[in-house]
Amino acid sequence: MELTRIRRTLLVVLGAVLAVGGCASGAADKGGGTAGAPATPAAAVLMMDDITAVFENGATVPQYAYIADLHDGCGYTAGWIGFCSQSGDMLGLVKAYDAAAPRNVLAKYTTVLQRLADSGSEDTGALGGAFVRDWKKAAQDPVFRRVQIQVGHDTYLTPAMKLSAQEGVKSELGRENLFDTALMMGQGSDDCDGMVKIAHETDKVLGGNPASGVDEARWLARFNTVRQEHLKHPCTPGRQNDWPQAVDRSQALQELADRGEWDLKAPLTVGADFAVTISRPQD
Numbered sequence: 087m088e089l090t091r092i093r094r095t096l097l098v099v100l101g102a103v104l105a106v107g108g109c110a111s112g113a114a115d116k117g118g119g120t121a122g123a124p125a126t127p128a129a130a131v132l133m134m135d136d137i138t139a140v141f142e143n144g145a146t147v148p149q150y151a152y153i154a155d156l157h158d159g160c161g162y163t164a165g166w167i168g169f170c171s172q173s174g175d176m177l178g179l180v181k182a183y184d185a186a187a188p189r190n191v192l193a194k195y196t197t198v199l200q201r202l203a204d205s206g207s208e209d210t211g212a213l214g215g216a217f218v219r220d221w222k223k224a225a226q227d228p229v230f231r232r233v234q235i236q237v238g239h240d241t242y243l244t245p246a247m248k249l250s251a252q253e254g255v256k257s258e259l260g261r262e263n264l265f266d267t268a269l270m271m272g273q274g275s276d277d278c279d280g281m282v283k284i285a286h287e288t289d290k291v292l293g294g295n296p297a298s299g300v301d302e303a304r305w306l307a308r309f310n311t312v313r314q315e316h317l318k319h320p321c322t323p324g325r326q327n328d329w330p331q332a333v334d335r336s337q338a339l340q341e342l343a344d345r346g347e348w349d350l351k352a353p354l355t356v357g358a359d360f361a362v363t364i365s366r367p368q369d
Contacts, residue, residue, distance in 0.1 A: 138166065148166030165179065166238065187229045257306075288308050292308055
């Protein structure tokens, strides 16, 4: 299948990027990595991407062609991590695609996406009736798929890996928890429900972190407890209705910890309300 071939290609590309410490993943295979970030094998990064697919789209591989107006203030939500037309992250993705593949089918929308991002508009009609079709067409292009992965990693996985180094989180599952929190709730220090805030609150409750000697399993369990409280009572504007319904995301990751799935080896069953088993792409 074409999707399987793309996954194999991504494994090779990620392995090469990780080995030289590139920013597409924020980590390196077998000893390298971004500044201050621990090493993460390419296979584990692929598993993290697949877990994201489970949480975002109920699928076991990234859904590059997904696009919908969820009427949640984001305009169009599209791609494997839900790039948003209102916030500007879809604009950043399309610009990266333009740089990698000039004259692509989405290039003509850059001006409108810029206007939507500048005004914070959720108007999907401004993009015209052909935008959804063109997005799905672009998703058939291996270059667009690779760009989606790279932009997602640069934006969320790299900060998660850096924070894992600071906090002393060494397991692949612990890093996945940070990655998923960053992706869903924000990766910056000023995000009131974000990854950094939750990690610091966890440190305060426990009087330290794995870097200072706190057991990682204990720290991660508390991290998930704190995260679930933020999900149930978010301070992030516009999330009071949907985030309380998404605590199963954190619960599913805690279930993996309870089962001892620290290295994210396939096959991996994601529980809670998801009940999906992810298998490793075949070489």
